[in-house]
Amino acid sequence: MLVIPVSVHPAYEVRVGAGLLSECGEQIRKACGGGSSCAVVTDSHVAPLYGAKVRAGLEAAGVRVVELVVPAGEATKCFEQVAGVCEAMAAGRLDRGSFLVALGGGVVGDLAGFAASVFLRGIPYAQLPTTLLAQVDSSVGGKTGINLRCGKNLVGVFHQPRLVLADTETHSSLPARICNEGLAECIKHGVIRDRELAVRAVDLMRDNPAAFVARNVAIKAAIVADDEFETKGIRALLNFGHTLGHAIEQSAGYGTLLHGEAIAIGMAAALDLSVRKAGLPKDEAAAVLAQIQQAGLPTRLPAGLDTHAILEAMSRDKKFRDGRIRFILADRLGSARMDEDLTAEDLGAALERLGRP
C-alpha cells in the first residue's frame, strides 16, 4: 500500500493499492471518527461490482450500513438526488456520529461529498474512488458539487474527506474509454509538474498502476495543499487544457465527448499555444501529443464542431465573466503558469490549427 498525505484542514491520507476495498472497514471507521453507522452511497453500475465487498468490510468492523444506490451518470449530480440521499440517511437513523462512504466515480464522489457536507450540517466521509479519473483527480482536494440546469458544478462546497482508498483492482472492470479519459488528467499532471509522466503516462500506468496512481495523487495533493481554497492561483494550474476543453465538451453537447476526451483536445490546443507564446520546445509538445494519442484520446476537433461555438461557450464559462481569459501555458514540460494576455482570436486560431479528422 502506498500512502500520500494531503496537508489540508483536517489533514488526511490517500492510500493506494490493489485489493484495498477488501480491507476497508476498520480503516474507514477509524478515520471517520469511529462511528457505528454509515451510509454507503454508490451508483447502479458500481453497486453490483463492489457494493457487497465494501458492505462486508464495514460490517466486519462493527459498522451498521445503509446502502444508497443512485442512477449512474452525470444527471445524478442534482439537488433532487442530494435530497434523496439526505432523506434516506435520516430514514436510516444516521446521526452526527455517523459517516458517509462514497463508492464510485467522480459523480458519486461529488454528490455524496456534498450530501455529507450538508447532512446534519456536516458529517465525515471517506472516498472509495473506482474510476481512474476519480482516483487521480476528483477524490483528492475536497471539492464537492452538483450541477444546475444552466451549468456543471455551479453548486458545491469544500468538504475534505477523512480518508481516500484507491483500489487499483477496480480498473479491471472499467470500460477502456473511461479509463482513457482518466489518462488525460494524468498527462495534464505531467505537463504542469512531472515531465516523465507527460511523455510516458501510458507505459507507466501499464507497468505499475498503483505507483502510477500514487504519483498522480502526490501531484494533485501538493497543489491542493498549497492552495486549499483556490485563492492563490496555484490550483488554477490544474486547468491546463480545461479552458478550451470545457467549452469543447459543452459545445459538442454533453455526452458526445467524454470530459477527458474534450480535455485532450483542449490540451492539444494549449500545447500549440505554449509553443507559440511560452517557449515550449516544439518536439516536447509533439511528445505529449503522441502520448495523448497513445492513450486513445482525440487531438483534433470533432467534425462539424464550429470554432465560434466553442469560443461562445467559453465566454459563458463561470470563470470568464470578468472578460479576461485566464489560460494555462507550459513554458517547459513539468512547469506551467497562468497567462492573461491571450485573446479569443489566439484561441480560435489554435483550435483551427488542430484541424478536423
Ligand SMILES: NC(=O)c1ccc[n+]([C@@H]2O[C@H](COP(=O)([O-])OP(=O)(O)OC[C@H]3O[C@@H](n4cnc5c(N)ncnc54)[C@H](O)[C@@H]3O)[C@@H](O)[C@H]2O)c1
Ligand atoms: N471534485 C472534483 O475535484 C472533481 C474533479 C474532476 C472531476 N469531477 C467530477 O467527476 C465526474 C466524472 O467522474 P468519472 O469520470 O469518474 O465519472 P462517473 O462517476 O460518471 O463514472 C464513469 C462511469 O463509470 C462507471 N464506473 C465507475 N467505476 C467503475 C468500475 N470500477 N467499473 C466499471 N464501471 C465503473 C460509472 O457507473 C459511470 O457509468 C464529473 O461529474 C466531474 O464534474 C470532480
Ligand SMILES: [Zn+2]
Ligand atoms: Zn478535468
